[in-house]
Amino acid sequence: MTNKIYLSEQALDYLNNLMHILYEKHYFSDRENAQKYVVELYSEIEKNIHIKRAKIPDYRRRCYGKHTKYVTFRKNRHTTYIVFFEKKNDNYLIEYIGNNYTDGQYINNLQVD
Secondary structure (H helix, E strand, O other), rough: OOEEEOOOHHHHHHHHHHHHHHHHHHOOOOOHHHHHHHHHHHHHHHHOHHHOOOOOOOOHHHHHOOOEEEEEEEEOOOOEEEEEEEOOEEEEEEEEEEEOOOOOHHOOOOOOO
């Protein structure tokens, strides 16, 4: 059986906005490279969410329910993305995506794989 990944509207908005932010803040010199970065991030999430050790957050559980867990994806030595999700059978619903800058302070002892 294959894993299926679903994005909430908020998670989809985050990824779409991330492309614009990366370009506008000059992390990438052109929009195509910013888009490629986000596509690669999503691809990494899609390929690896099921093999990473999920952790239980205190902060985001209050926002997204008692079954929410998270995994981390390190893109470089400065930026780690935190993916909050719920899992049923082989289906993953990604509720929210943040990073160590926006959400790291809300997770006690943020552990990065």
